Amino acid sequence: xxxxxxxxxVSEAQARxxxxxxLLPPALLPLAEAAGRWAAEDVVARVDHPxxxxxxxxxxxxxxxxxxxxxxxxxxxxxxxxxAAPIGPGMAARIFTGAPLPAGADTILVQEDARxxxxxxxxxxxxxxxxxxxxxxxxxxxxxxxxxxxxxxxIAPARIGLAALGGHAVLPVRGRARIALLSTGDELAAPxxxxxxxxxxAANAAMIAAQLAALPxxxxxxxxxxxxxxxxARAIADAAAQADILVTxxxxxxxxxxxxxxxxxxxxxxxxxxxxxxxxxKPLMAGQLSATMVLGLPGxxxxxxxxxxxxxxxxxxxxxxxxxxxxxxxSLPLGEALPAVGPRADYLRGRVADGRVFPVGVQDSGVxxxxxxxxxxxxxxxxxxxxxxxxxxxxxxxx
Numbered sequence: 001x002x003x004x005x006x007x008x009x010v011s012e013a014q015a016r017x018x019x020x021x022x023l024l025p026p027a028l029l030p031l032a033e034a035a036g037r038w039a040a041e042d043v044v045a046r047v048d049h050p051x052x053x054x055x056x057x058x059x060x061x062x063x064x065x066x067x068x069x070x071x072x073x074x075x076x077x078x079x080x081x082x083x084a085a086p087i088g089p090g091m092a093a094r095i096f097t098g099a100p101l102p103a104g105a106d107t108i109l110v111q112e113d114a115r116x117x118x119x120x121x122x123x124x125x126x127x128x129x130x131x132x133x134x135x136x137x138x139x140x141x142x143x144x145x146x147x148x149x150x151x152x153x154x155i156a157p158a159r160i161g162l163a164a165l166g167g168h169a170v171l172p173v174r175g176r177a178r179i180a181l182l183s184t185g186d187e188l189a190a191p192x193x194x195x196x197x198x199x200x201x202a203a204n205a206a207m208i209a210a211q212l213a214a215l216p217x218x219x220x221x222x223x224x225x226x227x228x229x230x231x232x233a234r235a236i237a238d239a240a241a242q243a244d245i246l247v248t249x250x251x252x253x254x255x256x257x258x259x260x261x262x263x264x265x266x267x268x269x270x271x272x273x274x275x276x277x278x279x280x281x282k283p284l285m286a287g288q289l290s291a292t293m294v295l296g297l298p299g300x301x302x303x304x305x306x307x308x309x310x311x312x313x314x315x316x317x318x319x320x321x322x323x324x325x326x327x328x329x330x331s332l333p334l335g336e337a338l339p340a341v342g343p344r345a346d347y348l349r350g351r352v353a354d355g356r357v358f359p360v361g362v363q364d365s366g367v368x369x370x371x372x373x374x375x376x377x378x379x380x381x382x383x384x385x386x387x388x389x390x391x392x393x394x395x396x397x398x399x
Contacts, residue, residue, distance in 0.1 A: 007282065009277050016273060017311060018326075020288070024174045026317070027161070028172055029170060035157060037320065039155060041148050041172045042151050044146065044148065045148050048164065054135070055098065056108065057108055057111075058096050060094055060109045061095045061105035066089060066090055077099040079162065107131055177320065178217070178338075182249065185226075190202060203223055208308050211366050228259075229262055229266070232251075240290070244319065245292065249297050259288045269287050270288055271285060273286055273317045280306055284297060284307045295311060302365045319351045330396075332352065332393065335357060345379065346379075347378070376399075
């Protein structure tokens with residue numbers, strides 16, 4: 001018998017997976033369709049914003065040197081209109097929020113501090129405390145040529161707005177990854193279907209599809225395949241031909257009924273790594289079948305969720321061109337003491353409350369009730385010492 005490979009540290013496995021992730025092809029999409037994608041190249045401003053010095057308040061455009069007044073009002077300027085003439089000493093222009101300052105003006109006297117009698121304007125309050133008060137300077141947001149969205153950044157709603165201000169109607173993004181989910185095991189029945197003795201309802205495919213819902217992906221559930229090597233190999237080949245990432249669920253270990261590895265070999269797939277030094281999720285495997293990336297997730301539901309969060313979701317991000325595909329880590333104080341950790345990194349299901357993180361539920365890879373209450377994974381590195389309540393631990397937010 002071939003000895004089992006040594007356990008691979010999580011960080012090394014993630015790095016190896018991301019290193020071989022092929023980039024999805026680029027595309028140009030309208031702004032409304034680009035949200036959630038990753039930028040395929042730098043998005044650069046085509047205009048200055050603001051395009052001129054603008055008023056940030058309703059009031060009067062004046063020269064700061066003319067304080068404390070009085071002034072003669074010589075013009076009215078609304079947003080969307082350009083000033084007709086400059087103002088000189090002792091002159092003011094009635095101005096509204098967003099309107100460009102006339103040449104010569106450098107400060108806004110807000111209307112609450114002004115008293116007007118016909119075209120005569122006097123100071124009614126303290127007035128502006130500095131030159132440039134209540135003025136949004138030209139290009140204070142960005143200048144033409146500035147990078148608005150760097151390549152590899154996730155295009156969030158605020159970046160959509162930024163790109164629109166910068167003169168863009170379409171954005172260069174990476175394509176949507178096609179994900180095929182393939183569940184395995186004689187013990188599985190479809191959700192809601194009648195159960196034969198010894199069967200359970202398959203939950204993992206629906207859970208993982210929901211986990212990926214916020215990502216730019218197209219998910220296909222290829223159903224449940226029985227523990228039959230030939231049938232599994234056929235299903236793998238068919239699913240992989242239509243996907244950028246094939247995700248098998250279950251059958252990733254080495255028992256007599258764990259047939260994913262031999263079925264992958266029958267299809268000509270190459271295995272890059274298998275068995276990770278983590279709990280839950282040790283049997284995770286990764287490889288390639290022609291141009292399709294393959295991830296074999298464990299069948300226990302908590303293991304499937306955790307390995308999806310730590311490997312599948314970063315793989316999707318890497319293929320989408322993300323410069324930072326791994327999940328972000330926060331440091332939070334523990335709400336209770338935690339024991340020392342053995343040779344595998346531990347990802348405890350936790351919940352954040354009152355600025356602290358607490359383990360929740362039974363920490364067993366087959367018990368989904370705790371995960372359903374969790375909004376974080378508490379990261380305990382391999383061989384980490386015991387920690388008292390109040391000590392800080394790294395966490396991944398998962399909800």
